[in-house]
Amino acid sequence: MACSASATATTLIAASNPKSFSANFSPSSSQTLTIPRSFSGLRKPLHSRVPRSLSFNRGSHSRKAFVVKAASEAPLVGNTAPDFEAEAVFDQEFINVKLSEYIGKKYVILFFYPLDFTFVCPTEITAFSDRHAEFEKINTEILGVSVDSVFSHLAWVQTDRKSGGLGDLNYPLISDVTKSISKSYGVLIPDQGIALRGLFIIDKEGVIQHSTINNLAIGRSVDETLRTLQALQYVQENPDEVCPAGWKPGDKSMKQDPKGSKEYFAAI
Incomplete structure (x- = not known):
């Protein structure tokens, strides 16, 4: 078993049920990934002080067109994160x-x-x-x-x-x-x-x-x-570009079209 039971103390406040985000962000239907009820083998399982407030006021960029919005019956990726x-x-x-x-x-x-x-x-x-x-x-x-x-x-x-x-x-x-x-x-x-x-x-x-x-x-x-x-x-x-396998900052990216992608393949 990778993790033994924790000697936890009596609880004080519990997490609330997921809620929808603010009016500006409409969540998709609730999603659930299927987790097997049994697992074979692996189953048994501040030096730097920061302000108390976890709210931040930095500017935001709009989400780019490359993002695919998953359908309501799809996995969590591509959908709004459940709020809590x-x-x-x-x-x-x-x-x-x-x-x-x-x-x-x-x-x-x-x-x-x-x-x-x-x-x-x-x-x-x-x-x-x-x-x-x-x-x-x-x-x-x-x-x-x-x-x-x-x-x-x-x-x-x-x-x-x-x-x-x-x-x-x-x-x-x-x-x-x-x-x-x-x-x-x-x-x-x-x-x-x-x-x-x-x-x-x-x-x-x-x-x-x-x-x-x-x-x-x-x-x-x-x-x-x-x-x-x-x-x-x-x-x-850079919404006109995609990142190939193992991409890191400074590496060559790829154009997401048949002609443009050839520039990447020709360079590797």
């Missing part, structure tokens, strides 16, 4: 986080992990925190989510890394004790009550542009998350 409001721990204090507050202001990396005080989870959480400045530089906030209470989050943050803790983090850890957020993003394992390692990149218009879901024993890559985010931002700023 929940309590979180940030800078060793309890705060309130509402996803829709980022709309029009920031990109969001939203990632789920199974449980506090486990093994793979702290390696991912601290890796994202250590690289937070790189995401902040490209106007992106990171939000971590698990089904643990804010009291468990706080205890874990107050535990030293050398003892399996997190230490101070540069982004909020959200409490999803009702499991409503995990369920709305299709990562909840119903018979275990914990989330798979799901990660979603949400653009400034509130649309999910990327998702990955790992089983419990497999950690994620901060490098690949950053690369994918940079590719997304590039094509949104």
